[in-house]
Amino acid sequence: MQPKAPRPTGVTVLAVLAILAAIGLLFFGSALIGLGLLLGTLTASVDITNAITTAGYPGLASLGVGTISALIIALGAVFLILGILYLTVGVGFLGGKRWAWTLGIIVSVIGIVLNIIQLIGGNYSGVVSLIISLLIIYYLTRPHVKVFFGRGTPRTSPVTMPGTGSSTP
Numbered sequence: 001m002q003p004k005a006p007r008p009t010g011v012t013v014l015a016v017l018a019i020l021a022a023i024g025l026l027f028f029g030s031a032l033i034g035l036g037l038l039l040g041t042l043t044a045s046v047d048i049t050n051a052i053t054t055a056g057y058p059g060l061a062s063l064g065v066g067t068i069s070a071l072i073i074a075l076g077a078v079f080l081i082l083g084i085l086y087l088t089v090g091v092g093f094l095g096g097k098r099w100a101w102t103l104g105i106i107v108s109v110i111g112i113v114l115n116i117i118q119l120i121g122g123n124y125s126g127v128v129s130l131i132i133s134l135l136i137i138y139y140l141t142r143p144h145v146k147v148f149f150g151r152g153t154p155r156t157s158p159v160t161m162p163g164t165g166s167s168t169p
Contacts, residue, residue: 005096005147005148007148008145008148010139011093012093015089015093018089018090021086022083022084022085024083025082025083026083026084028076029076029077029079029080029083031076032072032073032079033072033077033080035076036071036073037069037073039065039069040069040070048065049064052068085107086107089103089107092104098150098151101145101151105140108136108137109137111130112133112134112137114126115127115130115133
């Protein structure tokens with residue numbers, strides 16, 4: 001069995017960033033779910049619909065507090081799922097798992113699609129994220145990175161014969 005290639009520094013950086021993103025997504029998703037549950041329980045004691053209308057969102061107030069609460073909980077669940085996905089990618093990158101390379105490519109492609117949808121909608125703030133996702137795919141497809149994840153064939157360097165300075169006997 002061939003020894004495992006050393007982990008490239010870029011993979012370590014991507015793993016740490018994925019784990020940090022996961023922590024943020026898990027926290028934010030949990031907070032949204034908590035907010036949705038709190039909002040759902042406050043409907044009997046507080047007139048939230050009037051407060052939303054007064055804040056300048058009459059269309060949102062027309063949905064009803066129960067619907068708004070359910071939407072916030074659903075959004076929180078999406079963030080939790082993304083957090084789990086990013087945590088899995090980060091841990092897999094640190095371990096050089098073969099499946100982590102595939103999952104990293106999939107997550108980056110999803111990011112590219114979402115950023116393109118934002119651009120089509122007129123939100124140009126996702127341009128930097130789009131470029132980062134493209135760079136991650138480019139990096140993950142480099143030969144030395146693919147070798148680390150067991151996706152490519154390692155390059156063999158010519159063996160120099162001792163004392164001759166030549167690679168041929």
